[in-house]
Amino acid sequence: MFGKKRVAVVGAGLTLFRRNMKETGREMCYEAAKMALDQAGLTLKDMESVAYGSAPDAFDGIHMKGENMTDGSGAWRKPFSRVYVGGGTGVFTADAGWWHVASGLFDTCLVVAEEKMSSCYPHPAYAFTTIFDPIMDRPHGTTLIWIFSLEMHRYMHVHGVKKEQIALVSVKNKRNALDHPCAQLGAKITVEDVLNSEIMCWPVQRLDISPTSDGAAAIVLASEDVAKKITDNPVWIDGVGWCIDSTYWTNRDLYYPDYVECAARMAYKMAGIKNPPKEIDVAEPYDPFDYKELHHMEGLLLCKKGEAPKLTQEGVTQRDGDLPINPSGGLLGVGNPIAAAGLMKVCEIFWQLRGEAGKRQVPGDPRTGVAQAWGDLMQYGSVIVMRR
Amino acid sequence: MSEEVAIVGIGCTGFKSITPDISYKELMFEAATRAYQDAGNINPRKDVDAFVTCAEDYWEGHSIFDEFVPDQIGAALRHLFTVSSDGMIGLATAFMLIKTGEFNTVVVEAHSKVSDVTTFTGIVNFALDPIFNRPLGGHPHYMAGLEMTRFLHETENTREQCAQVVVKNRRNALSNPYAAHGAQLTVEDVLQSEPYFQPLNRLDISPVADGGIVMVLASEKAAKKLTDKPVWIRGIGWNSDTSWPESREWGRAMYTELAAQMAYKMAGIRNPKKDVCFAEIDDSFSYKELQHLEALKLCSNDEAGKLTEEGETEIYGDLPVNASGGIQGIGYAIEASGLHRVLETVLQLRGEAGKHQICDAKTGVAQIWRGVPTATGAVAVLSREVK
Amino acid sequence: MSRKKSEECTYAGTEIKSEDIKQGKVLTLRDRPKAKYLWSTGVAMGRFLKELKNGKIAATTCNKCGRIMVPPRMFCEQCFKPTDGWTYVKDTGTINTYSVSFIAGDASRIKEPIIVIVVDLDGASPGMGILHTMSEIDWKKVKFGMKVKAVWKPEKERAGAITDIKYFKPA
Numbered sequence: 038m039f040g041k042k043r044v045a046v047v048g049a050g051l052t053l054f055r056r057n058m059k060e061t062g063r064e065m066c067y068e069a070a071k072m073a074l075d076q077a078g079l080t081l082k083d084m085e086s087v088a089y090g091s092a093p094d095a096f097d098g099i100h101m102k103g104e105n106m107t108d109g110s111g112a113w114r115k116p117f118s119r120v121y122v123g124g125g126t127g128v129f130t131a132d133a134g135w136w137h138v139a140s141g142l143f144d145t146c147l148v149v150a151e152e153k154m155s156s157c158y159p160h161p162a163y164a165f166t167t168i169f170d171p172i173m174d175r176p177h178g179t180t181l182i183w184i185f186s187l188e189m190h191r192y193m194h195v196h197g198v199k200k201e202q203i204a205l206v207s208v209k210n211k212r213n214a215l216d217h218p219c220a221q222l223g224a225k226i227t228v229e230d231v232l233n234s235e236i237m238c239w240p241v242q243r244l245d246i247s248p249t250s251d252g253a254a255a256i257v258l259a260s261e262d263v264a265k266k267i268t269d270n271p272v273w274i275d276g277v278g279w280c281i282d283s284t285y286w287t288n289r290d291l292y293y294p295d296y297v298e299c300a301a302r303m304a305y306k307m308a309g310i311k312n313p314p315k316e317i318d319v320a321e322p323y324d325p326f327d328y329k330e331l332h333h334m335e336g337l338l339l340c341k342k343g344e345a346p347k348l349t350q351e352g353v354t355q356r357d358g359d360l361p362i363n364p365s366g367g368l369l370g371v372g373n374p375i376a377a378a379g380l381m382k383v384c385e386i387f388w389q390l391r392g393e394a395g396k397r398q399v400p401g402d403p404r405t406g407v408a409q410a411w412g413d414l415m416q417y418g419s420v421i422v423m424r425r
Numbered sequence: 426m427s428e429e430v431a432i433v434g435i436g437c438t439g440f441k442s443i444t445p446d447i448s449y450k451e452l453m454f455e456a457a458t459r460a461y462q463d464a465g466n467i468n469p470r471k472d473v474d475a476f477v478t479c480a481e482d483y484w485e486g487h488s489i490f491d492e493f494v495p496d497q498i499g500a501a502l503r504h505l506f507t508v509s510s511d512g513m514i515g516l517a518t519a520f521m522l523i524k525t526g527e528f529n530t531v532v533v534e535a536h537s538k539v540s541d542v543t544t545f546t547g548i549v550n551f552a553l554d555p556i557f558n559r560p561l562g563g564h565p566h567y568m569a570g571l572e573m574t575r576f577l578h579e580t581e582n583t584r585e586q587c588a589q590v591v592v593k594n595r596r597n598a599l600s601n602p603y604a605a606h607g608a609q610l611t612v613e614d615v616l617q618s619e620p621y622f623q624p625l626n627r628l629d630i631s632p633v634a635d636g637g638i639v640m641v642l643a644s645e646k647a648a649k650k651l652t653d654k655p656v657w658i659r660g661i662g663w664n665s666d667t668s669w670p671e672s673r674e675w676g677r678a679m680y681t682e683l684a685a686q687m688a689y690k691m692a693g694i695r696n697p698k699k700d701v702c703f704a705e706i707d708d709s710f711s712y713k714e715l716q717h718l719e720a721l722k723l724c725s726n727d728e729a730g731k732l733t734e735e736g737e738t739e740i741y742g743d744l745p746v747n748a749s750g751g752i753q754g755i756g757y758a759i760e761a762s763g764l765h766r767v768l769e770t771v772l773q774l775r776g777e778a779g780k781h782q783i784c785d786a787k788t789g790v791a792q793i794w795r796g797v798p799t800a801t802g803a804v805a806v807l808s809r810e811v812k
Numbered sequence: 813m814s815r816k817k818s819e820e821c822t823y824a825g826t827e828i829k830s831e832d833i834k835q836g837k838v839l840t841l842r843d844r845p846k847a848k849y850l851w852s853t854g855v856a857m858g859r860f861l862k863e864l865k866n867g868k869i870a871a872t873t874c875n876k877c878g879r880i881m882v883p884p885r886m887f888c889e890q891c892f893k894p895t896d897g898w899t900y901v902k903d904t905g906t907i908n909t910y911s912v913s914f915i916a917g918d919a920s921r922i923k924e925p926i927i928v929i930v931v932d933l934d935g936a937s938p939g940m941g942i943l944h945t946m947s948e949i950d951w952k953k954v955k956f957g958m959k960v961k962a963v964w965k966p967e968k969e970r971a972g973a974i975t976d977i978k979y980f981k982p983a
Binding site for chain 1: 821823824825826827828829830833838842843845851853857860861881882883885889908909910911912913914915916917918919925926928930939940941942943944945951956973974975
């Protein structure tokens with residue numbers, strides 16, 4: 038009866054990503070889920086379970102917000118669970134959907150990720166102050182941008198990376214996002230624009246970071262038997278991985294994301310990937326800040342430590358390069374409704390592998406893609422490997 | 426055919442009204458240490474394939490509480506994640522992980538440090554829908570009062586029978602060293618206590634408690650190496666009814682009926698009344714034990730109150746319910762509540778329940794509800810026998 | 813059953829502008845959570861804070877891996893065992909990483925930048941840093957590996973908090 042089953046993604050859906058949306062969290066969940074179901078040619082009756090993901094309740098302003106979102110995520114009288122691993126949630130929710138089906142308990146799972154950051158008024162940045170240790174970190178007035186700039190600076194220092202090199206990521210992703218119909222901040226900018234933008238917390242400048250956003254994303258998962266009946270073009274989830282590092286982030290050397298490597302190895306082992314740069318055709322690593330794309334490329338073992346800036350400079354990570362990175366436009370370009378942004382990357386890999394990414398399509402018939410998200414206090418890596 | 430899943434180790438700190446001497450990290454470390462020792466002395470740094478923690482930010486007072494959990498349970502730089510739900514849904518998640526065939530040993534954790542919350546009502550209130558329900562004001566537990574009124578109206582259960590539940594469970598708790606709120610009460614005490622949310626009085630509502638639980642689950646093959654007393658998870662189910670209180674069927678606990686259907690089907694149980702020996706269920710509000718008993722089909726509709734009155738749900742009765750003292754006797758422990766229902770079921774099945782041991786317990790049901798204002802719950806069927 | 817491709821879809825979502833919200837053009841409801849907590853510090857942090865009041869930085873030790881840990885903890889997360897003892901570390905250290913903040917917690921700009929540092933404390937195991945701020949230096953002169961020293965509040969002003977150290981300055 039039960040046993041390990043192969044799991045496919047058969048549909049994907051997104052809402053627009055915007056700084057403020059009229060729709061409530063529930064309504065955004067519904068829109069994304071409906072689109073994913075339509076894509077799969079299925080209805081809610083066909084869904085046996087729901088896996089939902091969302092980051093801090095403090096944004097939506099609802100305690101146990103997963104419970105408030107059940108109906109919008111299609112979970113009326115269904116098994117529903119919410120996973121929450123900070124910024125890693127988006128990709129991790131897809132991992133959660135995977136085990137719903139791979140366990141044999143359910144043949145289908147609707148995976149929904151949502152974030153309504155604008156409810157935290159006047160600015161969601163306030164809510165972030167509550168993610169820090171109340172004894173060691175909060176009393177300094179610590180903000181999110183503080184800790185990421187600490188990590189960015191450490192990375193730059195250890196590898197001798199310059200801001201100009203990092204800025205190239207922001208330029209690339211915002212330009213890629215011009216081709217994404219949901220994008221909040223698609224734009225043609227230059228390295229100079231980034232270097233001249235307002236200093237937030239040195240070395241982080243305004244154009245180095247992604248915005249806060251509202252949005253939702255959804256994918257439909259089906260077991261092998263069901264998937265083959267629905268579509269000729271299923272995209273298989275061949276590997277899932279996740280890893281969390283110690284809470285004591287000030288005791289860690291931030292120049293390298295060990296936790297991303299640990300998550301990646303877990304997923305690659307499952308997927309049978311032995312040589313990631315050769316075997317992976319397209320990747321969507323998490324890029325809330327431009328340096329993170331580089332940081333995560335290395336953590337994903339797509340290149341050696343410290344090598345990512347060079348690959349970017351050489352154009353390897355462009356859509357038509359040898360290893361396209363963030364063809365969607367990433368968080369920097371499309372937007373950052375935290376959990377939805379991670380799942381948006383999974384949607385992107387899904388469309389890329391099916392050849393349905395329109396103007397964003399990576400050439401060369403990509404067959405294997407990886408999406409990755411990052412979260413908590415520079416602690417969390419979640420990875421998914423998808424194949425056609 | 427994939428392997429069966431067993432609970433091979435349990436660790437519990439016990440429950441107390443307040444725990445001012447230790448931090449939540451130290452609480453979790455104690456529960457984890459006990460669980461790993463109980464599970465054949467496993468080393469979490471080497472022997473555990475995944476860790477599942479259960480927490481909600483606003484109970485803890487930290488956003489992204491997931492950040493703060495790995496170190497004290499041995500999961501630093503390991504495969505851990507947080508499920509924002511009751512511990513029993515964390516258990517269901519661990520169950521699914523093992524069933525995929527990719528994980529052999531999975532740890533589940535949940536704790537309550539609710540004594541750190543100085544605005545308990547404010548937090549419960551914060552879970553209400555911000556547009557339709559919160560602006561009405563008042564203490565959110567009025568929702569339980571509404572439900573109790575409807576339940577008593579739709580069924581033949583009586584107000585006195587609900588009070589009887591409290592008396593039974595708080596008395597049972599006196600025999601449970603883990604319990605925070607054992608007491609000798611009478612039905613009169615409950616009925617005469619201050620009215621809170623008509624028809625609920627003060628003593629109908631569980632007091633809160635702190636405590637931590639860690640459990641170790643394993644696949645059949647791994648279980649046999651770790652313990653000679655595995656408790657098998659024969660079936661598990663969870664379900665969410667509508668999040669709109671306005672649309673609910675107030676009399677029935679649909680989330681329990683549907684979760685139970687899923688769990689019973691998995692366990693191959695066709696006649697719960699006959700096949701289930703005892704139950705550890707959610708009695709966080711007195712009437713809930715009766716409502717849940719009927720939803721679990723452990724008795725016929727309208728019968729739960731009568732069974733209680735006749736003593737059938739006492740430890741020595743035909744269907745012992747909450748021999749541990751239930752949530753009324755242990756204390757409401759937020760996300761750890763469901764895991765504690767499972768823990769007590771495990772103790773009974775292992776024959777380790779001490780003074781509150783039920784005779785010859787073979788198959789037990791654990792059940793939980795996520796509390797006001799949710800309509801979410803889970804059910805687990807546990808047994809000494811693997812099939 | 814229709815199966816739409818991603819190019820054929822219209823993406824849902826209605827944008828509203830921040831200005832419209834500010835000017836009351838959008839129907840809004842305001843609410844503040846009543847969310848207050850009194851966290852038990854527990855044994856480890858309880859002692860740490862008490863020692864800060866005394867002008868000392870306390871650490872715990874693990875005999876198995878030999879680490880001296882700040883912030884102190886009752887369990888060694890690497891060895892998964894209780895820590896074995898207490899010791900003090902120095903209030904001097906080396907800058908592991910730093911950044912300079914021109915914005916406050918609510919995303920508004922501040923005039924005097926805050927120099928944020930992770931300082932690896934002398935006497936603790938390598939890499940045992942804590943988060944703090946730096947002062948008495950031009951932010952452009954801060955360097956990786958710089959030696960710094962804590963500047964404490966006067967004893968009677970100390971409350972048993974990490975801010976009993978006002979900031980770090982160049983050593």
